[in-house]
Structure formats: C-alpha cells, structure tokens
Amino acid sequence: MRPLDSPSKDAREAPARAAPPQGTQDLLFEAARRLRRCEAALARVFEERGFAEVIPPSIEAAEVFAESAGGAADALRAVDRHGHLLALRADFTAQVARIAATRLSGISPLRLYYRGSVVRESAAGSGVPRERLQAGCELVGEAGPEADAEMLALAAASLFALGIAPGAARIAVGTVGYFSALIAAAGASHRLARALTDAIDRKDLPGLTLLCTREVPPGKARDALLMLAQPPRPQAEATALLSRAQQLAPGPAASSALQRLTGVLELAQARNLGAELEVDLGEVRGLGYYTGLVFNLYAAGAPRAVGGGGRYDTLLGRFGDPRPAVGFSLDLDALVPLARPA
Amino acid sequence: MITVALPKGRTLQATLDRFARAGLSPEEDFAATRKLIVPARGAQARFVLLKDPDVPLYVERGAADLGVCGLDHVLESGADLLVPLDLGFGACRLCLAAPRDSAVARGWRSGDSGAEKGRSLRVATKYPRLTARAFGRRGVPLDVVRLSGSVELAAVADLADAIVDLVETGRTLEENGLVVLEDLLQVSARLVVNRASYRLKLEELLPVLERVGGPA
Numbered sequence: 001m002r003p004l005d006s007p008s009k010d011a012r013e014a015p016a017r018a019a020p021p022q023g024t025q026d027l028l029f030e031a032a033r034r035l036r037r038c039e040a041a042l043a044r045v046f047e048e049r050g051f052a053e054v055i056p057p058s059i060e061a062a063e064v065f066a067e068s069a070g071g072a073a074d075a076l077r078a079v080d081r082h083g084h085l086l087a088l089r090a091d092f093t094a095q096v097a098r099i100a101a102t103r104l105s106g107i108s109p110l111r112l113y114y115r116g117s118v119v120r121e122s123a124a125g126s127g128v129p130r131e132r133l134q135a136g137c138e139l140v141g142e143a144g145p146e147a148d149a150e151m152l153a154l155a156a157a158s159l160f161a162l163g164i165a166p167g168a169a170r171i172a173v174g175t176v177g178y179f180s181a182l183i184a185a186a187g188a189s190h191r192l193a194r195a196l197t198d199a200i201d202r203k204d205l206p207g208l209t210l211l212c213t214r215e216v217p218p219g220k221a222r223d224a225l226l227m228l229a230q231p232p233r234p235q236a237e238a239t240a241l242l243s244r245a246q247q248l249a250p251g252p253a254a255s256s257a258l259q260r261l262t263g264v265l266e267l268a269q270a271r272n273l274g275a276e277l278e279v280d281l282g283e284v285r286g287l288g289y290y291t292g293l294v295f296n297l298y299a300a301g302a303p304r305a306v307g308g309g310g311r312y313d314t315l316l317g318r319f320g321d322p323r324p325a326v327g328f329s330l331d332l333d334a335l336v337p338l339a340r341p342a
Numbered sequence: 343m344i345t346v347a348l349p350k351g352r353t354l355q356a357t358l359d360r361f362a363r364a365g366l367s368p369e370e371d372f373a374a375t376r377k378l379i380v381p382a383r384g385a386q387a388r389f390v391l392l393k394d395p396d397v398p399l400y401v402e403r404g405a406a407d408l409g410v411c412g413l414d415h416v417l418e419s420g421a422d423l424l425v426p427l428d429l430g431f432g433a434c435r436l437c438l439a440a441p442r443d444s445a446v447a448r449g450w451r452s453g454d455s456g457a458e459k460g461r462s463l464r465v466a467t468k469y470p471r472l473t474a475r476a477f478g479r480r481g482v483p484l485d486v487v488r489l490s491g492s493v494e495l496a497a498v499a500d501l502a503d504a505i506v507d508l509v510e511t512g513r514t515l516e517e518n519g520l521v522v523l524e525d526l527l528q529v530s531a532r533l534v535v536n537r538a539s540y541r542l543k544l545e546e547l548l549p550v551l552e553r554v555g556g557p558a
Binding site: 123124125126127168170172202203204205206207229231278296298299300302303304305 | 399402403404419420421422423424425426427428535536537538539540541542544548551
C-alpha cells in the first residue's frame with residue numbers, strides 16, 4: 001500500500017469508490033469455489049430429504065419483512081418510480097412464506113429450500129457483514145412436534161454435510177411460548193417486556209434480578225423469569241430444568257409450551273441427531289415471527305451462532321393462507337471458513 | 343483451552359484476585375514481562391492484557407472467550423455479549439456535569455437544557471454512544487465532542503457546555519468548578535462472555551463463572 005500522506009500521482013489511480021460498500025465483499029476464485037462447494041453440499045442434503053429449491057427475487061415490497069427480526073427498518077429500502085417502498089431481500093423466510101401462502105396455497109406439506117444473500121444493516125464494528133450469505137429450509141403445513149424434530153435433525157445434518165465434526169456442533173433449543181406466557185402472567189408493559197427480553201438474552205442475572213424485584217410482582221412468574229438467565233443445561237440435565245420450569249409455570253399456556261418442547265426433544269433424541277442439544281429457555285432474542293420452538297446452531301471456531309430457526313405458525317396468515325411452518329437458516333459467511341465439504 | 347481478557351486499568355489487581363479463586367493465575371507477572379499472552383499456571387487457560395475499552399471487542403469476536411471490564415465500556419462498545427456477573431469492584435458513576443455557574447447548570451433542574459435557544463448542547467465525552475442515548479430520551483439536540491482524555495478541561499476551557507464522564511469521588515470535578523447534574527449510569531466491573539464460547543465451552547466456563555462470582 002502507498003503511504004497515506006503521499007500524494008496521488010494520477011487522478012485515475014484512486015477512484016472515489018475503490019472498495020465495495022462497507023460490510024460487503026468480492027468473492028474471487030478459490031473463495032467463490034469454496035462457497036459454491038458448500039452450497040452444493042447443502043443442496044444435496046436438502047434434496048435427499050425431499051426439499052425443493054425456490055429462488056425468490058432479490059427485491060420485495062418492504063412490508064413483507066415487517067415481522068422479521070429487526071423489522072423492515074433494518075432492510076435496505078428505496079422508493080421506486082411508482083412510489084412503492086421496496087427493500088433488498090432482508091429475510092428469506094418471509095419471502096418463502098409469501099410464496100407458500102400465495103402460489104403454493106393449499107399444497108401441504110411443502111418442503112422448500114433456498115440459498116443466496118440477504119442484506120440487513122448490522123452494528124458497525126461487530127464483524128457481521130451487511131450482505132450475508134445464507135442457505136436454509138422451510139417446512140410448511142405441518143403443525144406437529146415431528147416436524148420440529150425433523151428440522152432440528154436436518155439442521156444438524158447440514159452442519160455435518162459441511163464437514164463440521166459432530167463433537168464441534170451444538171444446538172441450543174428453547175421455546176417462545178414459555179417466555180411470552182411469563183410476560184403475560186407478570187402483566188409486563190411493552191417497555192418492561194423489552195427490558196426483560198434484553199436482560200435474559202444477555203444472561204444479565206444482576207440486571208434481571210433488579211428489574212424483577214422492582215417491577216414484577218412476587219410469584220411464580222417472577223421466579224420463572226429469574227430462572228431464564230441461568231446457564232443452559234446439557235440435554236442430560238434437561239429433564240430437571242424442564243420439570244423445575246413446569247413447577248413454576250404460571251398457567252396452561254406456559255405448561256403446554258413446555259410439554260411441546262419436551263415432546264420435540266424426545267423425538268429429536270430418537271432421531272439420533274449427532275449434535276449436542278442444550279435446552280435453554282432463555283433463547284429469547286430477535287424472535288420476530290417465531291411462535292414455538294426456537295433454536296440456534298453453534299460450531300467450534302465461529303464466534304457467533306452459525307444458524308438458527310424455529311416455528312412460525314402465524315406468518316403465512318399475513319399473506320392470506322394461515323398455515324403452520326417451521327424452518328431454519330445457515331450463516332454461510334461463518335460456516336464456509338470452517339467447512340470441509342466432501 | 344479458554345482465553346481470558348484482562349483489563350490493564352485500575353481494576354487489574356481485583357480481577358486477578360477473582361480469577362485466582364477459580365485457580366487461574368498468570369504464570370508470569372504482567373508487570374515484569376513484555377509478553378502479550380501469558381499462560382495460566384498449570385491450567386488449560388491463557389490471559390491477554392488489553393486496554394479496558396478493547397475487552398468487549400476481543401470477546402465479541404471470539405479472540406477471547408471471556409473478559410472483565412467496566413459496564414461503561416460494555417455498553418459504549420455496543421458489543422453483542424453475555425454479561426452474567428457483576429463483580430462489584432471498580433464502582434463509579436457515569437455523570438453529566440457542567441461548570442457551577444453556567445446556564446446549563448442553572449437551567450438543568452428546571453427541565454431546561456440551558457443551551458442557547460436554537461443551538462445544540464455541546465457535550466464533551468469519551469462515551470459518544472452512551473451520551474447520545476442519554477440525551478435521545480430527553481429530546482435535546484446534541485453536539486457530541488469526542489475526546490480521549492482530560493474531559494473536565496473541555497467544560498472549563500469552553501470547548502463544550504457540559505461533559506459526560508466517570509465520577510468516582512467527585513474531587514476532580516469540584517476542584518475544577520464543575521457540578522454533577524445527573525447520574526446516567528452506575529458502573530462496576532462486569533464479567534463478559536462470548537456467545538458461542540458460552541455454548542461450546544460451557545463445561546470449562548461454568549466452574550470458572552461460579553468461582554469468580556462466588557465468595558472468596
């Protein structure tokens with residue numbers, strides 16, 4: 001590189017935009033080859049298990065992303081010449097839900113997969129790119145716990161297809177229903193609910209304790225909320241955690257969310273996932289449209305989750321075809337450097 | 343193997359004492375060595391010594407699995423971290439302060455920002471993010487002057503109308519004719535943990551967390 005203080009000899013030498021926009025990248029040669037090999041390995045696993053590819057457009061009406069985590073505000077938006085507010089794809093799941101609810105309405109079950117990039121604003125300096133490479137699957141029209149377990153198993157199999165060793169992968173599993181029942185039972189305002197979500201998400205036990213003693217009336221809901229910031233339990237100890245949570249469940253909604261999760265865990269275990277499952281009822285981050293099971297995938301060597309997903313039973317209803325669905329996506333920016341696809 | 347990020351500042355000794363409870367001590371004295379990474383004595387761990395504001399970034403990006411730094415730096419960094427423990431030491435307050443007889447100081451209590459009408463309030467600070475957040479709630483138009491030290495001077499030398507800075511005893515403020523207008527944040531040392539490490543190295547981390555946060 002030239003020293004920063006040396007004058008440019010030629011105006012053409014340093015064009016105004018020499019680098020791609022912040023948070024995006026050029027993938028050249030070997031990097032491009034690696035990405036394509038990973039995508040191909042994933043597509044093989046997805047198709048073997050009966051999933052078919054859809055390729056949604058790279059722009060959508062911005063409102064399609066309204067319920068995605070981060071909402072439409074995190075999308076890169078522009079007004080077209082007709083005055084329509086459009087957004088670059090910010091979330092595949094919302095697009096696939098739109099497709100399933102409109103062109104594929106009434107066909108159940110649907111097993112769909114996708115690969116490509118989403119564009120979402122990310123915190124400066126966090127190392128999370130704005131344009132993120134993803135691949136993922138959605139199973140539409142199946143409401144039962146068997147479908148949840150199928151997607152957990154497929155998520156684990158995807159990691160293995162990329163050459164991630166079973167011992168190097170973990171899946172943290174939780175449920176939205178329990179937390180939202182606690183929030184309702186505690187009579188929490190919107191502001192308090194957000195503060196509780198943030199404290200639980202950050203495992204901030206001191207902050208959560210302070211919030212609960214100040215603003216949540218004593219009782220089962222408060223005790224259960226405090227439990228959510230405790231460290232997660234490996235599957236071996238999950239039964240103890242779940243029965244403690246069950247004792248503190250403030251009502252039928254919380255109880256049934258836990259029963260459902262227990263059922264899913266049993267089915268997942270029967271499928272022999274190969275990856276370690278951890279139960280964490282404090283998985284409450286960026287839930288957006290999720291309504292039941294939620295999970296995050298971790299792989300040794302990546303400093304953040306490398307994927308995640310869950311059940312979203314109300315999202316398709318927004319597009320006129322209320323049907324249950326469950327899915328997950330993988331973060332290929334994080335996974336490709338770790339991957340050794342066959 | 344876990345990597346622990348230690349803060350170079352005033353809280354270093356207290357931090358080392360806490361990790362010693364968990365049986366983790368650097369095998370060389372950081373004051374005596376020029377090494378940047380020092381293994382823990384007889385344990386599957388190592389220490390890196392960082393400037394306090396860099397701790398959250400090392401931990402967020404996974405170069406360290408866990409670390410210790412003040413809540414001020416945790417929040418100012420905006421880093422996406424887990425913050426399971428309040429270690430209690432390093433206690434101080436993040437405050438808004440201004441010269442005693444200034445318009446800002448006189449007007450603040452009556453709900454007036456004190457800034458000349460039609461002009462933004464100039465606030466000098468090492469904490470631009472936290473400052474913007476504190477004022478965002480009040481709707482005061484703000485001109486943040488980002489400094490790297492001697493923040494009190496900015497208010498005295500008329501670079502800014504007010505300052506946002508850490509206050510421990512309040513003596514420096516007093517000696518320079520400044521008064522605290524509002525406490526914005528109670529600060530103490532926090533243990534921060536990388537999100538993925540918390541999952542993937544849970545078995546190694548849990549005993550450390552328990553002992554570092556537990557009684558001596």
